[in-house]
Amino acid sequence: MARTQGSHSDITGPRVRDAALSLFAQHGYAAVSMRQIAAEVGVQAGALYNYTSDKQSLLFDLLKSHMDQLLASWMAQPEAPVAMQALEQFTRFHIRFHSERPEAVFISYMELRNLTPENFAVIEELRKDYETKLEDILRAGVAQNVFSVREPKVTAMALIAMLTGVNTWFKSDGRLSLEDVEQVYWDMVRKAVSKRTD
Amino acid sequence: MARTQGSHSDITGPRVRDAALSLFAQHGYAAVSMRQIAAEVGVQAGALYNYTSDKQSLLFDLLKSHMDQLLASWMAQPEAPVAMQALEQFTRFHIRFHSERPEAVFISYMELRNLTPENFAVIEELRKDYETKLEDILRAGVAQNVFSVREPKVTAMALIAMLTGVNTWFKSDGRLSLEDVEQVYWDMVRKAVSKRTD
């Protein structure tokens, strides 16, 4: 069992994943070759197969761990009993979490069709789990008589699409800070589910 | 000038574009070969080059004509002088137009990174033109004192992201009709820009 310590494997492994994430996000899964990933890591293509069984697994692992992180991070939040607060928490959490890892978010939306059917089913279920978190908040708000939402499932998907859209334009050195953006979007979300309007 | 009439070229041309659109949407631009497109049309790969100069042009032409159609269709709408009506018109138009051509919408969002920089710039400008249409409506509503929108540009992008999201889940044979969906989304849009909330 030589070279268990001082080994490169615990360094090269993450670097392979990082390189794949970055290159997939830039050019797309199908357009990136194993040799390009290897070159980014500074290694020959064959060496990649010490860290992944094949190219497909590389993609799947990236999407899977992204979704796992997303759900785990949300679960780690303190639970808000009042629906209005829970919705604000979700809104701000979603924007913050997604803006922190634009590349992972990007490939998680773009590369679903390049997953095998089995792998796709796994990711799709995790995505639905996340959508259900928001849907439950909306239903709770309706039950608490603070939201007006006729279609909680549709509304959840609509709001998530809106919030994720931040990633398509937000630049951290732009005119608006992330805090500003959170506020603008929270205003819209709050009003969109509100009971009254003039 | 033989075979100008009865020629196959005016039939094969659109079929090449249709096949490319469908295959690009299913598997992605980089994952689809010219031979696959040719097979779908029922022709050899070489014959495709009677209808496109290269694969890149095939993609660009699809995106370009989609954006041209989008803008032309919007312009063809009767102009609504009242901001509230204009916003409802935009909301319903956007949902309807996009739900009618899911494949073109899909590749218009997914394949931007596979355009050459010059081609990308062209599409990006057309997209901004469209976003500006909504932004102008929002600004008009603020001027008319019927909307409360602090950030018209951000809000326009947020609303478009939300509306385009319909394409990710809507099925015409589902529980909700397209008319139902339009109403649900219009309720959200109207409230999101409204001046009062409880």
Add this chain to the structure above:
DNA sequence: CTTTGATCTGAACGAATGTTCAGATAAATC
């Protein structure tokens, strides 16, 4: 210092890629 084995190289594999082009095909014109 010798042994061990995790890690990596470098070459090789068949298959597939976008594109070109000489020549075959056949419908429209004269």
Add this chain to the structure above:
DNA sequence: GATTTATCTGAACATTCGTTCAGATCAAAG
């Protein structure tokens, strides 16, 4: 019926693809 020419075939081109694997490398263990 002969000619023209738009359209398409089928083969070829240099590259690149994902993946495999025998052998080199070299740090840690004995």
